[in-house]
Amino acid sequence: MGTGLQAEQxxxxxCEELYDPDHVRVKVRTSWKMGxxxxxxxxxxxETAVFATMTFGDNFAIEKGTQYEVELGEKMTGGKATxxxxxxxxxxxxxxxxxxxxxxxxxxxxxxxxxxxxxxCYDRVSSIPAPLMESFVNKFEExxxxxxxxxxxxxxxxxxxxSKSGHGVADACEAxxxxxxxxxxxxxxxxxxxxxxKMSYKEFLLLKIMISKESDSSRQHSSKSGGGAxxxxxxxxGRARPxxxxxxxxx
Amino acid sequence: MAVVQAKEQVxxxxxxQQLRVDEKLMRPGKYEITKDTxxxxxxxxxxxxxxxxxxxxxGKGIDTNTVVFRMWNYNEEIEVRKMATSxxxxxxxxxxxxDALNRFKVQRLMVSWTFDKDNPRxxxxxxxxxxxxxxxxxFTQLQPNFxxxxxxxxxKVLEFNG
Numbered sequence: 001m002g003t004g005l006q007a008e009q010x011x012x013x014x015c016e017e018l019y020d021p022d023h024v025r026v027k028v029r030t031s032w033k034m035g036x037x038x039x040x041x042x043x044x045x046x047e048t049a050v051f052a053t054m055t056f057g058d059n060f061a062i063e064k065g066t067q068y069e070v071e072l073g074e075k076m077t078g079g080k081a082t083x084x085x086x087x088x089x090x091x092x093x094x095x096x097x098x099x100x101x102x103x104x105x106x107x108x109x110x111x112x113x114x115x116x117x118x119x120x121c122y123d124r125v126s127s128i129p130a131p132l133m134e135s136f137v138n139k140f141e142e143x144x145x146x147x148x149x150x151x152x153x154x155x156x157x158x159x160x161x162x163s164k165s166g167h168g169v170a171d172a173c174e175a176x177x178x179x180x181x182x183x184x185x186x187x188x189x190x191x192x193x194x195x196x197x198k199m200s201y202k203e204f205l206l207l208k209i210m211i212s213k214e215s216d217s218s219r220q221h222s223s224k225s226g227g228g229a230x231x232x233x234x235x236x237x238g239r240a241r242p243x244x245x246x247x248x249x250x251x
Numbered sequence: 252m253a254v255v256q257a258k259e260q261v262x263x264x265x266x267x268q269q270l271r272v273d274e275k276l277m278r279p280g281k282y283e284i285t286k287d288t289x290x291x292x293x294x295x296x297x298x299x300x301x302x303x304x305x306x307x308x309x310g311k312g313i314d315t316n317t318v319v320f321r322m323w324n325y326n327e328e329i330e331v332r333k334m335a336t337s338x339x340x341x342x343x344x345x346x347x348x349x350d351a352l353n354r355f356k357v358q359r360l361m362v363s364w365t366f367d368k369d370n371p372r373x374x375x376x377x378x379x380x381x382x383x384x385x386x387x388x389x390f391t392q393l394q395p396n397f398x399x400x401x402x403x404x405x406x407k408v409l410e411f412n413g
Binding site: 034036037040070090096106107123126127128130131132 | 282284288290324327328329333338340413
């Protein structure tokens with residue numbers, strides 16, 4: 001468990017993400033060494049950069065721009081074949097041009113009408129020490145990436161969640177929580193991701209309880225109707241009752 | 252004869268891209284890297300049995316040499332990494348050739364050294380701000396322990412924030 005100060009920092013960061021989902025604020029601790037500003041976890045300065053949240057469209061456009069063709073070996077394909085690969089280094093450059101909005105450094109960020117950084121501005125922006133910009137970009141990428149551990153956790157929880165006997169998962173990961181909460185609230189009440197953070201928490205709790213009760217109830221119904229024994233015994237009067245045995249017509 | 256003229260809009264866009272005189276004269280900001288933004292690697296060595304052994308600091312009978320590197324900016328880093336990165340179609344991953352990366356760093360960022368003070372053959376020369384092939388050859392002629400030490404100290408600053 002973190003200290004009170006850490007808890008407040010985490011809460012502040014989460015609030016920023018919830019109420020300002022279009023921006024990602026990245027903070028890097030720095031110190032001045034040998035005359036230039038370098039990242040330093042124990043440094044006494046702090047620099048901030050604000051990036052536009054990476055959208056599907058941004059990623060699609062940048063990937064398209066940085067893709068190149070690679071020939072696959074004949075051993076792999078049995079003939080000549082090619083595949084498209086993203087140039088991950090060039091991707092980082094375009095990411096800065098597309099998504100870096102502002103920062104605490106003394107270089108103003110200028111954008112053209114299409115939202116891209118102007119070439120003249122990029123010339124100055126890219127002239128800062130590479131390790132400092134790398135730190136900003138890496139921290140921004142952390143907000144986008146799904147780690148391998150996270151993906152494994154999603155797989156494990158989904159195996160439980162979507163199994164026939166699944167009754168939900170304890171300590172749901174971000175993906176499961178988002179999927180269930182947003183899915184349910186959007187489907188039932190048309191509440192979008194933009195509105196959900198502003199909703200009264202009591203209303204949210206009440207509706208969540210109701211959704212959970214409804215889900216339990218429908219599960220019980222389905223187990224009564226089709227989820228029980230696969231075979232039935234037809235008794236007098238044509239009424240059926242469940243049986244573990246095979247279907248036998250009684251006289 | 253037809254006279255070809257640029258459209259007015261294009262001219263305006265070009266004008267917008269041109270720096271104003273006061274902006275041209277403005278000094279770089281405190282975060283910007285210039286060609287004078289350098290750092291120095293010091294090598295202390297003592298001759299023993301015909302070989303040079305690295306020492307931790309200056310002292311009696313110890314030779315001290317320096318190598319000056321330029322700090323790289325983000326654009327240069329991107330260019331250099333691109334040159335050293337290739338795609339392995341078999342493993343479906345991007346591979347960075349660290350030897351090539353170190354070579355490009357030395358070729359582009361090394362400014363000067365003192366190894367040429369007694370030996371003009373080791374003089375460092377640049378062409379288009381890149382080390383000439385002869386100068387790179389001279390670098391590779393150093394003892395391997397010197398080269399490893401210089402690369403390690405250079406990477407401490409360039410990759411591991413000093």
